[in-house]
Amino acid sequence: MKTLSEKEFNGLNIKVMFTEKVEQAKKELSPLMQEIRKYMPQAEYGYHVVSGEYPAFYGVRIEFTYNGIRFHVYKINKENKYKIAADMEHFEYVNRYDIERAGSQYEKPCNIGVFTAKKINDWINYCTQIYRQVEQENAENARKVADFLKSIENEPVSWERRNYAKGTITRNGLRFTFYIEKGHLSFELSLSYRGTADYDTFRLLADNRYIP
Secondary structure, three states: OEEEOHHHHHOOOOHHHHHHHHHHHHHHHHHHHHHHOOOOOOOEEEEEEEOOOOOEEEEEEEEEEEOOEEEEEEEEOOOOEEEEEEOOOOOOOOOHHHHHHHHOOOOOOOOEOOOOHHHHHHHHHHHHHHHHHHHHHHHHHHHHHHHHHHHOOOOOOEEOOOOOOEEEEEEOOEEEEEEEEOOEEEEEEEEOOOOOOOHHHHHHHHOOOOOO
């Protein structure tokens, strides 16, 4: 699932499938868009969609780009107020817990009832601090993953997932399994033994002299 800009969405072949829903969603957001454009003239609609064999449309939201960062405006229905968040969909090496941890270090502004330039700037500054920290962590995790993959490039890795998120190396009765999930590495070490379970086998394994 991705949030596409108006230009990106217009370039999709699936646009015609959702024209009625899109126009209705934009109509409902129009008053809010007019209000936000008083302070952010570059604001535009963002389209939350899934493309591919089974395309789906999940709605329209208001977004704008400032200092190279894409921001989205979200409505908090239970309060009838709004908040702003930086788009981090493109970060491949952090997970939502990393983002939440980064956000917990900064003081969150109050949710917006009536938009003003100051309130928008307060949210932009808050989100930018989080974004830059997550951006740095994403780069660090990317390097860690790249370094690890380079260290095993000569190993006979058996990949068990199409997205290369899990791999296994088996050698001399040992099995080393690793997982790569959103930039985080985890490992498991276990025996890879098929045969008679007797004392001689145990002794050879324990003395690192077992040959399968």
